[in-house]
Amino acid sequence: AKEHGRGRFEVFVPSLGARNRRASQVEAALREAIERGEMSLEWQPQVEVRAWKVASAEALLRWNHPELGAVEPSEFIPVAERCGLIADIGNWAMARACTEAQAALPGLAISVNVSPVQLMQEGFVEHVQQALRQSGLPPSRLEIEITESVFMDDPSAALSHLHALKALGVRIALDDFGTGYSAFQYLRRFPFDTLKIDRAFVRELMTHHDARAIVRTIVQLATTLGMHTIAEGVEEPVQLEVLNHAGCQSIQGYLIARPMPLLRLLPFLEGWAGI
Ligand code: C2E
Ligand code: CA
Ligand code: CA
Ligand code: CA
Numbered sequence: 001a002k003e004h005g006r007g008r009f010e011v012f013v014p015s016l017g018a019r020n021r022r023a024s025q026v027e028a029a030l031r032e033a034i035e036r037g038e039m040s041l042e043w044q045p046q047v048e049v050r051a052w053k054v055a056s057a058e059a060l061l062r063w064n065h066p067e068l069g070a071v072e073p074s075e076f077i078p079v080a081e082r083c084g085l086i087a088d089i090g091n092w093a094m095a096r097a098c099t100e101a102q103a104a105l106p107g108l109a110i111s112v113n114v115s116p117v118q119l120m121q122e123g124f125v126e127h128v129q130q131a132l133r134q135s136g137l138p139p140s141r142l143e144i145e146i147t148e149s150v151f152m153d154d155p156s157a158a159l160s161h162l163h164a165l166k167a168l169g170v171r172i173a174l175d176d177f178g179t180g181y182s183a184f185q186y187l188r189r190f191p192f193d194t195l196k197i198d199r200a201f202v203r204e205l206m207t208h209h210d211a212r213a214i215v216r217t218i219v220q221l222a223t224t225l226g227m228h229t230i231a232e233g234v235e236e237p238v239q240l241e242v243l244n245h246a247g248c249q250s251i252q253g254y255l256i257a258r259p260m261p262l263l264r265l266l267p268f269l270e271g272w273a274g275i
Contacts, residue, residue, distance in 0.1 A: 041096055044057060045269075054108070055250070094128060111144070143193065
């Protein structure tokens, strides 16, 4: 509580000022994070339900700052997008993911998140090409994940970068499907290989009966359009059961494993025999 005039106190809620201070703190620290080696990746396995096989893994950025501690991507990615650091951070993650995968994860496909802001940057496609060349990772083993907000700003610019990536042989996934702005025409116009059903739908499978019908419809739509389907945030066996029944091909979530550093993923893959 903070004193306010004579004997008056008010409960502390972070004011706009405090939130801005935190954001500028994060921004200042973020500018040095890569050089100081504070960034790393964790990997979360993705399982093909039919074959019950770990076929791929998603790379997720981690940032550990000596004073701020572990800052979550949901906090620092938006800051990076606003202050022009997303290209550096995103390119670092892309290069690192390709290198780790080629060096240590033979045969595994990988997914790397790409912010729409990063996707639109001039030179983005060249950076991906360079990451592939320097690591030696075959393009067919790389998938990028982008969210629906890519439709908002400048769909035609986004589309041209995505087509260039496709021409390299890289796969494209639409992340968080169903949470934002999706129109059927975009699903047809954009070259998506994979549709990733958002955790919100998966969560509702437990409580809302119509969520099952919605998921079934999403899977049918994706299948009709020739896309692979994966559901994220699968935590409960019953969710897996419903998703499998709906025809969803792959799953990812705490039911299988939490994201983990490369050094833990290796023994996980060796010991994979199911859950
Ligand atoms: P996302 O791409 O939707 O990633 C899934 C998030 O859900 C991850 O959070 C993951 O740890 C978490 N998750 C996975 N399985 C479960 C589950 O079963 N239950 C629950 N409750 N959560 C689960 P994380 O790692 O904190 O990442 C948050 C977001 O930050 C990501 O959402 C993505 O949008 C962004 N992000 C992460 N790494 C990168 C990156 O390298 N580049 C960009 N541009 N964005 C990234
Ligand atoms: Ca993702
Ligand atoms: Ca997602
Ligand atoms: Ca999500």
